[in-house]
Amino acid sequence: MEPTQITELLNQTGDDILGFLQGLLRRWNLYQIGITLMTLAGAILIGRILSARMRNWMRSLEGRPKWQLRLLLAVEKRLPLLVWALLLWAVYLVMHQITWPSRSYLVAIIARVVSAWFAVEFVVQLVRNRSLRRTVRWGLWAYVTLYFFGGLDWAASFLDSIAVEFGDFRLSALSLLKALVVTGLLVSFARITARQTSTRIRRNEDISPSMRELIIKGVQVALYGAAFFIGLKAVGFDLTGLAVLSGAIGVGLGFGLQKVVSNLVSGVIILLDKSIKPGDVISLGDTFGWINTLGARYASITTRDGKEFLIPNEDLITGQVVNWSHTNDFVRLDIYFGTAYGDDPHQVRQIAIEAAKAVKRVLTTKPPVCHIVGFGDNSVDYILRFWITDPTGGLTNVRGDVYLSLWDAFKANGISIPFPQREVRVLEGSQLVTKGVD
Known part of the structure; x- marks a missing residue:
């Protein structure tokens, strides 16, 4: 972006923010903001009281399924937010009946925003990673807030104006954000689908254990790869240039990642020749245990003393492995x-x-x-x-x-187990000499 364009963008953004703040400073808007803050203080107080009582009640529950307890715990942690939403809706209904609608519209908007925040708290629980969950939470909070306040178009224009250009190629912050969101959704869908598919394949006793692992790995690679490329294509990225770039990068990485590639290929060979499969008892050097999983790079082996060894797949191919249960369990x-x-x-x-x-x-x-x-x-x-x-x-x-x-x-x-015995005989005429220490 040119310096003049950046200056114009900052000036326009400042004017928009200033106009929004001037609209909020009207008398009835200030009243509604004050009412909102009062309901927030009341929600925090009431939420703490109810949270303590609910926690004591949950301690008395026994024999309940884990998903019910987790749901109750999630509600207990977000009680102030729930109470705030309920108080805002109650205040809005009362104000809507006793005064003009224009004097309660801001309370209604904030009530919708807080209700959406509460719903977001349960949606983000589907994300397992804590850091990613926090990022998704803040992103969804920002989205619903802009949506109910009517700021999505302004935010989209602002992000689209922040861009870098290389010839005919233009990459804006809006396009990058869309790519991250779409790819993230597709990857999440791929992960859920891969997990369900893996569970069903592992339950199929008609397929050998090594072939199950090979099918699972193939399904995972296909789903995650499709999610990545479909996500990029959905937001308008040209994959032709990406293919050329990836080919060049692949040649360079091939020399630096020989061991990694060797382990990947060895893992595929192990799954194809069925020499080792999950559940087999093997010995490799001083390591003796049974195989838990066969990964893309290593095999997880658990010993009798609870230690878990991660053996590279290449060692299982090139080393001498004793498989105690290869053809049978005898x-x-x-x-x-x-x-x-x-x-x-x-x-x-x-x-x-x-x-x-x-x-x-x-x-x-x-x-x-x-x-x-x-x-x-x-x-x-x-x-x-x-x-x-x-x-x-x-x-x-x-x-x-x-x-x-x-x-x-x-x-x-009466069977005896002998042990070595030594008999000392002192010959006749021998004399025991004791050497003293000066």
Whole structure:
């Protein structure tokens, strides 16, 4: 904008604001403003009293659904605004009956504005992000205020006059604001639709878990991409130049974001080859746990101690991964133990197998087996093998249960578990010499 245009714009805006203020300074308008301020003070007082009583009443509620409690809490926080709107409407109805309509129109406008503000408070609760919710709240408050006071045309003209031009391209503040609003609405709609679609796809047992995640990711990319480009196109942006620009930017980012792109491609490969899927129990290095989610860049793995590891998808492709539940849920575990040479090996093997069967998580359809693996210095060494189908329940704890069952069974049957013993003999004629410390 030229300096002269900026000066003319500021002068025109100042004249409009001055004319609006002069209209408010009329006697009956001042009376209505005073009445509005009195109702505001009364609403704050009454709202605090009612809020305290309502809070005590809500504490006594039990067994109510969460959505009802949240709704009551939202109303309780906005009671002063609700009371103010009710008081303004009551005052307007009384003034409209006892005096001329022109002497109560300002009260009616403010009552409509406050009522709209109260409705906005519940609409913005659909926005999850706190900072974004605050921005949407102030934007809607400004919109409804300008709408009821008849200032939308003036605001649109003012924003449209603030613009930058590059040849035939003109970008105004009004166009930018429309783009943000339209794109924001479309993205919100896309998020809600993607969430509902994801829920339904995850409930479909006819589709494999990895294919479900792939479909969900594809739906999300399609919806968000369509929302962005449709939003830009709806407000008149030329997408041809944007395509050229995005191509140039893509070439530059391709070199700097090789790892990110590698993780994205690896994530798609994992979903396509079904090597890993949500719910699988895997081991990667020292990390053992089950997969919660497969993201676009990483996989979320939760261990038995509650830690959540974010493993890049590239590591799952290039590294050696042990998938305990890839083709089926059967997992075989081995434990080693030894008994004294004086115990019958046949009896030991039978007792060990029965002890393993007594553990709840050990399968009896694939019965445990026990074999001698060697004759040690102090014991006969055995291996006990058994199967489970719930590796997500942990491996260390089921091994511990089997060891404890072996201990009880051996104690009940007189089987001894030897341990290394050392015997010191003092030869005849030897003399114990103690070295003192000076």
